[in-house]
Amino acid sequence: METSGQNYNYVEWKSAEEMHFSSTQWISELNFIKDEHQFFEGMLKEYTLPIIESHLLSKVKDLIDHLTKYKQKVETLINKTTEHRNGLQIIVDGIDQLDEENRYKKEHRKLLIDVTQFSLENNDLKKEIFETIAQALKQQKQKRLLS
């Protein structure tokens, strides 16, 4: 995924092919995140016994709330990016529409920032989920060894 360090000029000079490629890549990455969310949600909601026993229930509830929000966010971003990709026609139709083309490039830049930002936030959430589940598993193991 591209970094937010890329500036406006970079987007301004991106070719139609490059913008199409980026949009397609974002959609694929966002769809992958969707699959990940489904797995994490299943894990947090269904694998509840060790979580209850480890007293991490409120933490897990909080993570599920976050996941629910992120699921909505990812859906919105996929729709926006797909719509954006489909609008590329403006750039490649050979007709000079400077305002429209600039608007398209601005939209591309905005999406670049949004998708990158979302990806960073999502990585943080994932890290928290990993740590919480790992903690629950550890406590469960300790409990088993003591019993």
Added chain:
Amino acid sequence: MLDSAKKGISKKTKGKYLSEISKWENSLMIVSEEIKFLSKLLGTEIFEPNIPNLYERLQEYSKKLQDLKNEEILLGKEIEKHKIDFAKELEEEQKDLLIKRTQHQLRKDINAFLKINSGLKLEIFNFTGNILKKSR
């Protein structure tokens, strides 16, 4: 040799390369954390026991994760070596050629690695997601 090839890499391109390298490092760090988590997950008794070939499947995934981890370490080393290339005192043209070639090769290798990683993760999610022990 063409003039454009002789010209070497501009400062701007070098900046882009360095930013790409930093992005690769972040990606590898995330992958490393994911591998650690998934390996731990596969090694715990959190799955329904009566699944056919459960042990073999878990072993197979653990092995694949270990191979991926080894690959991730190798790529990390390659990136480190490449970063040193930027600081090497070589003749300008020779240095640019080296940096350009390595950047392209690494881009190819890392993209292929990330693709394999995503495929494996998805496979593990699909398999384990359905066989987690439910609360009784």
